[in-house]
Amino acid sequence: xxxxxxxxxxxxxQVIATHGPSGxxxxxxxxxxxxxxxxxxxxxxxxxxxxxxxxxxxxNAVADGMExxxxxxxxxxxxxxxASSYAEFALEQPSQFNVMNRLELVRVDTPELWxxxxxxxxxxxxxxDRSQAEGWAVSRDGLDLAATTWxxxxxxxxxxxxxxxxxxxxxxxxxPTLLRVVExxxxxxxx
Amino acid sequence: xxxxxxxxxxxxxQVIATHGPSGxxxxxxxxxxxxxxxxxxxxxxxxxxxxxxxxxxxxNAVADGMExxxxxxxxxxxxxxxASSYAEFALEQPSQFNVMNRLELVRVDTPELWxxxxxxxxxxxxxxDRSQAEGWAVSRDGLDLAATTWxxxxxxxxxxxxxxxxxxxxxxxxxPTLLRVVExxxxxxxx
DNA sequence: AAGAAAACTTTACTTAGTAAAGTAGCAGAT
DNA sequence: ATCTGCTACTTTACTAAGTAAAGTTTTCTT
Numbered sequence: 001x002x003x004x005x006x007x008x009x010x011x012x013x014q015v016i017a018t019h020g021p022s023g024x025x026x027x028x029x030x031x032x033x034x035x036x037x038x039x040x041x042x043x044x045x046x047x048x049x050x051x052x053x054x055x056x057x058x059x060n061a062v063a064d065g066m067e068x069x070x071x072x073x074x075x076x077x078x079x080x081x082x083a084s085s086y087a088e089f090a091l092e093q094p095s096q097f098n099v100m101n102r103l104e105l106v107r108v109d110t111p112e113l114w115x116x117x118x119x120x121x122x123x124x125x126x127x128x129d130r131s132q133a134e135g136w137a138v139s140r141d142g143l144d145l146a147a148t149t150w151x152x153x154x155x156x157x158x159x160x161x162x163x164x165x166x167x168x169x170x171x172x173x174x175x176p177t178l179l180r181v182v183e184x185x186x187x188x189x190x191x
Numbered sequence: 192x193x194x195x196x197x198x199x200x201x202x203x204x205q206v207i208a209t210h211g212p213s214g215x216x217x218x219x220x221x222x223x224x225x226x227x228x229x230x231x232x233x234x235x236x237x238x239x240x241x242x243x244x245x246x247x248x249x250x251n252a253v254a255d256g257m258e259x260x261x262x263x264x265x266x267x268x269x270x271x272x273x274a275s276s277y278a279e280f281a282l283e284q285p286s287q288f289n290v291m292n293r294l295e296l297v298r299v300d301t302p303e304l305w306x307x308x309x310x311x312x313x314x315x316x317x318x319x320d321r322s323q324a325e326g327w328a329v330s331r332d333g334l335d336l337a338a339t340t341w342x343x344x345x346x347x348x349x350x351x352x353x354x355x356x357x358x359x360x361x362x363x364x365x366x367p368t369l370l371r372v373v374e375x376x377x378x379x380x381x382x
Numbered sequence: 383a384a385g386a387a388a389a390c391t392t393t394a395c396t397t398a399g400t401a402a403a404g405t406a407g408c409a410g411a412t
Numbered sequence: 413a414t415c416t417g418c419t420a421c422t423t424t425a426c427t428a429a430g431t432a433a434a435g436t437t438t439t440c441t442t
Contacts, residue, residue, distance in 0.1 A: 004420080020295045025398060036422050041400065043420095101349075102293075104211045147347065148372050155346015156338065158292070181339050188379025195389080216429060227391050232431065234389095 005043045005053075007033045012054050016095035021102065026050065051105040056113045058096035062089055063119035070123050075131040076186060082124065083153050083182045087175050090157045097161060124150055137189045145189060152185055153178065196234045196244075198224045203245050207286035212293070217241065242296040247304045249287035253280055254310035261314050266322040267377060273315065274344050274373045278366050281348045288352060315341055328380045336380060343376055344369065 002010075011032035015024050026047055027037035044050040065085030072078040090097040099105060106113060128145045132138050137145060160174050193201075202223035206215050217238055218228035235241040256276030263269040281288040290296060297304060319336045323329050328336060351365050 022295045026400085027398065037398085038400080038423085039421070042422090047399065098295075104213045144368065144372075147350065147368070148343075148375075151347035151350050151372075152339075152343045153346070154350060155344070156342035158349070159338065159342050159345060177335065177338070180335075181342075184339075184379045185376065188375045217431085218429065228429085229392085229431080230390065233391090238430065 004033075004035070004039070008035070008040050008043060008050070009054050009057060012050070013093070013095045016099065021095075021099050021105070024051075048105065048107045051099065051102075052107045052110050052113055054096070055100055055102075055106055056110070056116045058093065058100050059113070059116035059120060061093070061096070062086065062100075063116060063123060065089060066120045066123035070127055075127065075134060075136065076183075078127055079131075079149070079186060080179055080182060082127065083178055084175050086153055087157050087178050090161045091171060091174065094161060097157075101158075121146065121150070136186075137191055139191050140189065148189065149182075149185065153182065156181060195224070195226070195230070199226070199231050199234060199241070200245050200248060203241070204284070204286045207290065212286075212290050212296070215242075239296065239298045242290065242293075243298045243301050243304055245287070246291055246293075246297055247301070247307045249284065249291050250304070250307035250311060252284070252287070253277065253291075254307060254314060256280060257311045257314035261318055266318065266325060266327065267374075269318055270322075270340070270377060271370050271373060273318065274369055275366050277344050278348050278351075278369050281352045282362060282365065285352060288348075292349075312337065312341070327377075328382055330382050331380065339380065340373075340376065344373065347372060 008029060011029050012024065014032050015028050019028065024047075026040045029050065030037045030039045033039065040050050041047075044053050062085075065088075066082050069078050069082035069085055072081050125142060125146050128142050128149070132140075132142065132145075156178055157174065160171075199220060202220050203215065205223050206219050210219065215238075217231045220241065221228045221230045224230065231241050232238075235244050253276075256279075257273050260269050260273035260276055263272050316333060316337050319333050319340070323331075323333065323336075347369055348365065351362075
């Protein structure tokens with residue numbers, strides 16, 4: 001069973017898919033969910049509030065994937081799993097991925113949003129910590145490594161999904177290509 | 192001397208800086224430029240048209256930096272110059288950088304926009320071509336290399352400027368850190 | 383000097399966000 | 413059993429903003 005509030009977030013997926021992020025109106029989201037044009041505002045306060053809830057949910061989904069990757073014991077495989085789960089999320093939930101980093105859509109002073117963002121970052125940081133404890137890239141700063149690896153994966157996927165690399169490339173090639181690149185990066189960062 | 196049309200694009204910088212990308216209204220842009228609320232629509236057709244012109248100009252500015260980097264004879268230094276010019280553009284023109292990749296804001300079927308995007312990509316591709324001709328990373332696919340290097344630089348800068356890495360990091364450290372990362376990547380990709 | 387085109391403005395209409403008040407159904411308390 | 417209040421919305425109404433269309437003024441062009 002899903003609540004009315006959750007149904008509104010599901011309606012967002014549909015509205016973004018058909019009308020794009022800028023085509024999101026509270027009226028359309030309400031209509032898509034079979035409710036009045038003020039229903040979304042009732043549950044989430046206003047439009048930024050609706051986007052905040054939507055994006056928070058997306059970050060938590062990404063963080064779930066990262067934390068699942070952490071369960072893999074082999075560090076290299078854990079990194080690869082984290083990267084591919086990020087890419088797969090982008091491919092499977094393009095509506096969510098496309099708006100996740102649009103800070104201007106959200107109410108930035110929302111603790112739940114930052115907590116959701118940090119969950120993913122902390123999972124990556126933990127993996128790096130663990131890898132360094134086992135001798136990988138020990139001469140480097142942990143935060144640097146997190147920024148580098150996250151930056152590469154995010155940038156790569158972002159450009160592929162809707163960016164200028166979308167045209168020349170085949171979506172089915174994203175994950176394998178990304179994995180090659182991440183492997184190279186892991187080797188490059190090692191001492 | 193600058194034209195009224197250019198003044199409107201300059202007004203955009205100001206409006207985005209003070210009200211954010213979603214705070215851009217034709218009325219505000221007109222007012223900022225000392226014109227009526229329909230002036231921007233007169234010159235650029237409509238709001239997407241205004242953003243298209245604004246973003247096209249930004250891509251051309253980035254491409255200028257990339258093409259300037261191409262003039263450096265040493266390949267490694269050319270890569271580093273290209274990366275730092277990208278990062279410096281992001282730091283100096285945050286308003287422009289923040290909306291450059293927002294495809295939903297623009298009229299995507301605008302040849303000038305794609306031409307401007309391609310200028311930068313082609314400059315990078317030319318640099319990679321040249322580097323491969325001189326023996327660097329010869330076993331790899333050129334497009335792969337372009338995607339990887341652009342993806343890393345873009346992702347890194349994007350997360351630093353306004354993204355989740357903005358908080359823990361100092362802007363002044365962006366360029367030096369990025370250059371370290373790019374050097375590592377260049378070594379990693381080499382055979 | 384006259385006509386045309388360029389460079390805007392004025393007016394007016396429609397869509398969308400949002401505040402505020404309203405209503406229907408259900409849950410205990412009495 | 414009914415009263416009270418709460419939950420879950422809707423209705424109404426107002427204002428900001430995009431945009432079409434027509435109008436006005438200035439500036440070329442010849």
